[in-house]
Amino acid sequence: MAQQLLDVKDLHTQFFTRDGVVHAVDGVTFHLEAGETLGLVGESGCGKSVTALSLMRLIPQPPGRITEGSIVFDGQDVLKMDDDEVRGIRGNNIAMIFQDPMTSLNPVLTISRQISEALELHLKMDKSEARKRTIELLDLVGIPSAKKRLDDYPHQFSGGMRQRVMIAMALSCNPKLILADEPTTALDVTIQAQILDLLKNLAREFRTAFILITHDLGVVAGMTQRIHVMYGGKIVEKADTAELFANPKMPYTWGLLRSIPRLDEHRKAKLVPIEGLPPDLIAPPPGCRFEPRCQYRRDVCKEKEPELKRIPNAKPDHEARCWGTQEGGWLVDTDWHREIGDTRVIEEIKKEVADLPAETKKDGEEPPLPPPSPVN
């Protein structure tokens, strides 16, 4: 086996809150080779961002803590490093691009200052070298007349341009791994495509491995070699990108795929939502975490949690966490396009969802929008 760039084993990240311990990441295992690209997909609150932050040990502590597992990056366990060693990796070997470019840049420092900071720190460049390199980087990410914009402040850039600046910042020290956490979610659609293209091309050019975190399967489709689907703090399916789209083996992935609009679909066809809510990560269901929302469930799903393992009728590196699609399961030969599950179970789920008290219906991760402030 080739030397792996990143090897994450049994990662547990928990948040200790007043209401209890939130098992945000609950035993995640995956690996990444140098130059490889991986998509981490799942809905809000499934633990994908926390996984990424854990890799750089950026979990706010307290209330968060990585309680178990190992993160071996380039032969060294990140979790066993002291603070100085971790800082030596951050921004240098592993860089991160955040979701919201509007708030991720410091409003009172110039763009050049924010980019050259890392250059001076990690590559020991002096001021003028760092400045020169910053201009190169801004050119690289497609900021027009970079030289003139160097001393501008973030508020003088548009959202898309700011995300380009973030990418320039991430690339600045030639990292081996870039973590892109929903890099296009805050941008409008045309800009999204531009940013994704830029990210893909630059990663290829510099042979940088990257992990693209998103809730949008459409975004990862053309971007990454492999995809891991996360649900309720766990990885529930791992496969090659092509394999995952052609031959998904987990009812949750089926649900995700069904909810993507398709051009070639009949015009009247309705998108099928996944009913219900993500699991409560303080007291997760004892069996399969997706069981309460699964249209194909059986009694075994409620009782025992399935392992993530190889699947019959699929490529050898395709793994899924599902009783139904595993060896001897009842979903091995199911055509997910046609059979949308047991109608009786679907009715049951709809009823359970309707019975949920209103307060538990709010989303786990995003807080509700504040009421609009009165206009004077």
Added chain:
Amino acid sequence: MWKYVLRRLLYAIPTLLGISIIVFLVTRLAPGDPVRLYTFGALNVTEEDIQGLRAYYGLDQPLWIQYVSWITKVVRGDFGMSLQYHQPALGLLFERMGATLQLAFTALFLQLAIGIPLGVMAALRRGSWVDNVIRVFGVIGHAIPQFWLGLMAIILVSVTLRLLPSQGVLTVGKDIWDVPDRIRHIIMPSFVLALAGIANYSRYLRTETLDVISQDYVRTAHAKGLGERTVVYVHALRNALIPMVTALGGILAVLVSGALVVEQVFTWPGVGQFTYAAARSRDYPVIMAGVMVASTLLVLSYLIRDVAYAIVDPRIKVK
């Protein structure tokens, strides 16, 4: 920018005029007559002499004529003669300005130099005993009246412990450039003057810092691999300090007026004490000069604040 400053200065004129009218009326309408006050108990002073003196100072004129003649002189820079000292009122004030500014700036320095680090420390160790101590201090420091604190400090430090002098800027008979002696004199009054501000700033900065360190760009700074110190003092503190500019704006004036109490307690020969004495002895020209100087300082400090905003925060443009 300069246009803005000029316009603000023009706006200051009606403000100052308004202040002058109000203060003029209030002081004149208050009971008490300087001539009677100064001649009280003096022998050989007849009622006729008193009327003569009142006419000499123009005090027998209707109020509005008194005001007009005062303001026309003020426009030319003449604030009149002190009734008590028979010297130009403005000159007397400026002589004492040095002592007040010395006290005010020392106190301002203490407020910033102590208040800001305390606030940051409390925020970074939120919920710890350090935080609790600083917060309790913040409330107490804000609530203690200066005159009481000043008296207690004198009793404890000067009378009981005999560590520091209790009054004046300099020991009588010492050379005026005797810096160590001056420092010994300024320690107590400046701390007493600064305490409320220290408490205030520490509370203010604690809240601001807590707000800022949870911002996305602070996470970005961490993700770059910057040290804790750089993250806090370069990335976070700069943002946390922006709202502090507001607080700084009024501070000069507050310190000058607040110096009144402290100057009184520590017999500090400054403007506050002088104006207060003038008010008690109905020395109208000095009162007016004192109030006008303080108001001008206040207006100017607000202007400085607004310009400082534009300098500190690149998102703000003055126009």
